[in-house]
Amino acid sequence: MMDFLLAQAPALLLALPMLGAFLTPVLGRYSETGRNAWVVLVSFLTLVTATALAWVVYTTGTFVYTFGAVSPSLGIPADSGGIPIRILFAVDAMGAFMALSASIVGFAVVLYSLSSVRKLSGKDGYYALLLLLLVGIFGMVCTGDLFNLFVFLEINSLAGAALVAYRIDKGVAVEAGLKYAFISTLGGLMFLFAVGLLYAQYDSLNIAYIASQMAFTFPDKIALVLMIAALALKAGVVPMHFWTPDAYSMAPSSITAILVVASQAGLYGLFRVLFSLYGVTMDYVTVGWIVIILGILSMFIGVTMAIPQKDIKRLMAYHAVSQTGYMLLGVGVCLAVLGDATQMAAFGQTAMEGGIFHIINHAMYKGLLFLTAGAIFLHTGTRNLNKMGGLGHSMKWTMLFFIIGALAIAGIPPFSGFASKLMIYESVFAFSPILSIIAMVVSVLTLASFVKVFHAVFMGPKQPEFEGKGEVPTPMLAGMAILAILTIGFGIFPQQVVDILITPAADALINQGDYIASVLGGMIA
Amino acid sequence: MNMSKIVRAAAHLLFPAILVYGFYIVVHGHLTPGGGFQGGAVIATGFVLLYVAFSYQRLQEWFRLDAFKNAEALGLLLFIVTALVALGLGATFFYNWMANTGGLFGTPVPFGPNPGYLNTAGTIPIMNIAVGVEVLGAMSVILFYMLRGIKGGDE
Amino acid sequence: MRKIVSVVVLLVLAVGFLVSGNMLDFGNPAESGMDAYMLANGQVQTGGNNIVTDVVFDYRGFDTLGEATVLFTAVLGVGLVFRRIRNKQEEEYEYE
Amino acid sequence: MYLNLPFIGAGLLMLIGIAIILMRKNLVKMIMGLSIVEAGVNLFLVASGYVDGGIPPIFTAAGDTVMVYPTVQAMTLTNIVIGIATTALLLSFVIIVYRRYGTADVDGMRRLRG
Numbered sequence: 001m002m003d004f005l006l007a008q009a010p011a012l013l014l015a016l017p018m019l020g021a022f023l024t025p026v027l028g029r030y031s032e033t034g035r036n037a038w039v040v041l042v043s044f045l046t047l048v049t050a051t052a053l054a055w056v057v058y059t060t061g062t063f064v065y066t067f068g069a070v071s072p073s074l075g076i077p078a079d080s081g082g083i084p085i086r087i088l089f090a091v092d093a094m095g096a097f098m099a100l101s102a103s104i105v106g107f108a109v110v111l112y113s114l115s116s117v118r119k120l121s122g123k124d125g126y127y128a129l130l131l132l133l134l135v136g137i138f139g140m141v142c143t144g145d146l147f148n149l150f151v152f153l154e155i156n157s158l159a160g161a162a163l164v165a166y167r168i169d170k171g172v173a174v175e176a177g178l179k180y181a182f183i184s185t186l187g188g189l190m191f192l193f194a195v196g197l198l199y200a201q202y203d204s205l206n207i208a209y210i211a212s213q214m215a216f217t218f219p220d221k222i223a224l225v226l227m228i229a230a231l232a233l234k235a236g237v238v239p240m241h242f243w244t245p246d247a248y249s250m251a252p253s254s255i256t257a258i259l260v261v262a263s264q265a266g267l268y269g270l271f272r273v274l275f276s277l278y279g280v281t282m283d284y285v286t287v288g289w290i291v292i293i294l295g296i297l298s299m300f301i302g303v304t305m306a307i308p309q310k311d312i313k314r315l316m317a318y319h320a321v322s323q324t325g326y327m328l329l330g331v332g333v334c335l336a337v338l339g340d341a342t343q344m345a346a347f348g349q350t351a352m353e354g355g356i357f358h359i360i361n362h363a364m365y366k367g368l369l370f371l372t373a374g375a376i377f378l379h380t381g382t383r384n385l386n387k388m389g390g391l392g393h394s395m396k397w398t399m400l401f402f403i404i405g406a407l408a409i410a411g412i413p414p415f416s417g418f419a420s421k422l423m424i425y426e427s428v429f430a431f432s433p434i435l436s437i438i439a440m441v442v443s444v445l446t447l448a449s450f451v452k453v454f455h456a457v458f459m460g461p462k463q464p465e466f467e468g469k470g471e472v473p474t475p476m477l478a479g480m481a482i483l484a485i486l487t488i489g490f491g492i493f494p495q496q497v498v499d500i501l502i503t504p505a506a507d508a509l510i511n512q513g514d515y516i517a518s519v520l521g522g523m524i525a
Numbered sequence: 526m527n528m529s530k531i532v533r534a535a536a537h538l539l540f541p542a543i544l545v546y547g548f549y550i551v552v553h554g555h556l557t558p559g560g561g562f563q564g565g566a567v568i569a570t571g572f573v574l575l576y577v578a579f580s581y582q583r584l585q586e587w588f589r590l591d592a593f594k595n596a597e598a599l600g601l602l603l604f605i606v607t608a609l610v611a612l613g614l615g616a617t618f619f620y621n622w623m624a625n626t627g628g629l630f631g632t633p634v635p636f637g638p639n640p641g642y643l644n645t646a647g648t649i650p651i652m653n654i655a656v657g658v659e660v661l662g663a664m665s666v667i668l669f670y671m672l673r674g675i676k677g678g679d680e
Numbered sequence: 681m682r683k684i685v686s687v688v689v690l691l692v693l694a695v696g697f698l699v700s701g702n703m704l705d706f707g708n709p710a711e712s713g714m715d716a717y718m719l720a721n722g723q724v725q726t727g728g729n730n731i732v733t734d735v736v737f738d739y740r741g742f743d744t745l746g747e748a749t750v751l752f753t754a755v756l757g758v759g760l761v762f763r764r765i766r767n768k769q770e771e772e773y774e775y776e
Numbered sequence: 777m778y779l780n781l782p783f784i785g786a787g788l789l790m791l792i793g794i795a796i797i798l799m800r801k802n803l804v805k806m807i808m809g810l811s812i813v814e815a816g817v818n819l820f821l822v823a824s825g826y827v828d829g830g831i832p833p834i835f836t837a838a839g840d841t842v843m844v845y846p847t848v849q850a851m852t853l854t855n856i857v858i859g860i861a862t863t864a865l866l867l868s869f870v871i872i873v874y875r876r877y878g879t880a881d882v883d884g885m886r887r888l889r890g
Binding site for chain 3: 084086
């Protein structure tokens with residue numbers, strides 16, 4: 001049984017949540033608790049499969065899984081002359097790393113929403129769409145096929161939009177869902193046009209094969225620009241970040257936590273296109289600088305828009321945009337020096353590792369912050385900072401989790417945010433000092449705005465109208481506890497986490513040759 | 526406003542024809558142009574025809590919404606189970622474990638033009654039927670929900 | 681102001697789409713062997729005469745499962761948006 | 777002998793669709809624009825797989841001649857179904873927004889600050 005799970009891990013990683021999502025509405029019609037138990041079971045099994053997949057990938061290198069072949073590794077049929085025919089998953093260290101973080105946050109969100117959604121209607125649809133959102137993220141993260149990436153991008157957008165529009169009674173959430181679905185679909189269509197351009201030139205949809213044949217003609221440049229635009233839009237990078245504040249603030253808080261991971265899957269898609277599909281064949285210096293500029297813009301505009309916000313979740317949404325800027329900065333610096341071995345060894349590698357480490361850190365502490373915001377919303381019924389106060393007396397645990405999240409996002413030493421930000425500061429400083437200084441200023445502004453939020457929400461006298469309700473129920477605390485423990489754990493042992501998880505992931509992205517060799521079985525045409 | 530007698534009689538006559546034509550497209554998906562999605566969409570137009578010819582209330586009397594939801598869930602489950610069976614047999618997800626095995630839908634097909642025999646193409650006809658039922662259910666559920674949304678139904 | 685931005689965006693996209701579209705050669709697409717392999721072996725391996733259905737359900741069957749999931753997501757979304765809220769208790773929270 | 781007209785046509789369709797999205801204020805018209813962009817992408821996909829003088833790749837009672845590429849048609853089929861799904865979801869949102877705000881105009885419902 002165990003080796004069956006390990007041999008078929010990528011297929012099970014997708015099939016389990018899909019099967020769970022298809023059965024949830026059917027079970028929901030008969031018994032409420034049966035459906036809840038089913039969803040928790042499915043999300044736990046997905047977590048187990050994701051860890052098994054990560055274990056296999058980290059021990060034996062890239063896992064190539066072909067759908068429909070007689071045996072998983074038969075990516076290239078013998079008589080096809082070195083051309084991948086079927087869809088194949090090329091799960092390397094980076095993909096497994098993202099799948100692992102997505103499944104952890106997914107499991108925490110399922111536990112959290114057991115009680116945060118209990119009194120609301122339409123729970124069948126809610127849980128099925130949550131599982132489908134997970135399917136979208138896993139698909140985008142593991143696939144080695146461009147059209148497959150588009151299909152899972154669509155599942156991601158539709159499931160996310162439907163969940164953002166969950167609270168239909170006020171109409172504002174539906175408008176946010178409409179804006180999110182509209183922009184994501186337009187981005188998806190542009191991505192598909194780029195895939196069409198690449199298909200017309202190379203007659204293949206496999207990332208590794210196209211990368212081995214890439215001649216970077218003019219249509220390829222257009223395809224690159226369109227892909228960067230579509231995937232940056234999905235990740236909420238500044239010029240196209242209009243949907244992020246609305247979608248994150250109007251969605252139920254448990255959904256916002258998983259939406260952060262969904263937009264990071266978009267960011268992962270961007271890195272996969274930049275490093276594995278194009279890599280050194282494009283002039284990586286200019287593209288690297290474009291990514292750096294996008295990162296700086298995201299950082300700066302995200303924080304400056306966050307300071308004046310009154311709504312706690314909209315403030316955190318803008319911080320999510322600014323934190324995405326950090327990841328882009330780290331990876332952009334590495335991209336800018338991709339071909340230059342000496343600079344890469346000096347700071348490119350650490351910049352990349354800092355950027356990737358920041359992805360999982362951000363998923364953890366931003367998810368934690370949104371879950372605490374949800375707990376506060378459940379307790380007070382409002383998200384307006386001016387109407388809250390003195391919650392510290394009655395919500396001890398939520399206050400503790402909020403402190404952990406706020407200090408982590410501001411990059412205070414004992415927490416995970418500091419570890420990845422330090423790596424980014426060091427390497428970016430060696431690249432060009434001004435960028436690093438901007439990054440530090442933004443980090444200080446982040447701390448300032450979160451101190452303001454902490455003061456507005458938890459300090460001050462006990463408010464009379466929040467008298468009755470005590471602490472939030474235990475499943476919500478369990479969800480938050482999972483993320484808090486990981487945030488602290490990654491903060492205390494950063495070096496071990498970097499060596500085990502992050503360095504192989506960074507290597508997997510950086511050397512494109514290994515990726516192509518592992519998929520095409522060394523037969524580079 | 527409701528349609529005249531002629532339109533309703535025509536609808537009564539046309540609906541079975543649409544059903545037969547739709548299932549023809551679904552079942553012959555691997556032989557002639559068409560397949561699960563196209564056939565399912567054709568059958569869904571049959572329900573739209575009934576809605577146009579008769580009123581929304583009459584449509585609700587004839588078909589329960591749950592029936593379409595069950596059809597959709599059944600189609601999807603048949604589709605993913607057919608693919609998962611390949612995992613059980615030791616091959617990979619979506620392996621065509623029924624092709625060229627001589628059993629149901631298993632007759633091997635030589636290369637080149639042939640008049641097209643129904644009993645071929647392994648799991649493809651099963652998946653065609655599964656997707657046909659799923660698309661039929663999905664389109665009708667969307668139709669029912671949007672009609673309920675527009676008409677304010679019994680909110 | 682909004683008009684100028686949209687005209688500029690349209691012009692940039694026009695150059696991108698039309699010039700890159702025109703550089704491709706309609707009628708003889710690239711020849712990497714993937715499609716030729718499917719045309720040659722589609723019937724023998726999968727047994728179906730209609731190669732497009734072979735591709736849709738066997739060679740790239742996983743895409744079709746993803747796509748059926750997209751349709752299922754849309755149905756769930758529509759069902760969620762048009763559900764009837766039974767208990768009024770959900771209503772009394774406040775959006776600033 | 778077609779001088780790349782299908783690709784030019786697909787590009788123009790996409791431009792018209794995006795122009796409608798940028799210029800129009802009414803939500804339903806914007807969703808129509810999105811469908812036009814989707815039609816343009818579909819035309820581009822199908823056209824990119826065409827082989828001169830090729831027939832549809834179906835061997836039932838077919839001659840032994842050149843055949844068109846099948847993969848692209850599978851992609852177009854998938855994109856059409858995804859188009860149905862997104863359009864259905866977007867229109868459902870517009871119905872709810874129209875019922876709550878009484879208008880389907882983008883400016884009329886600027887309650888969500890940018």
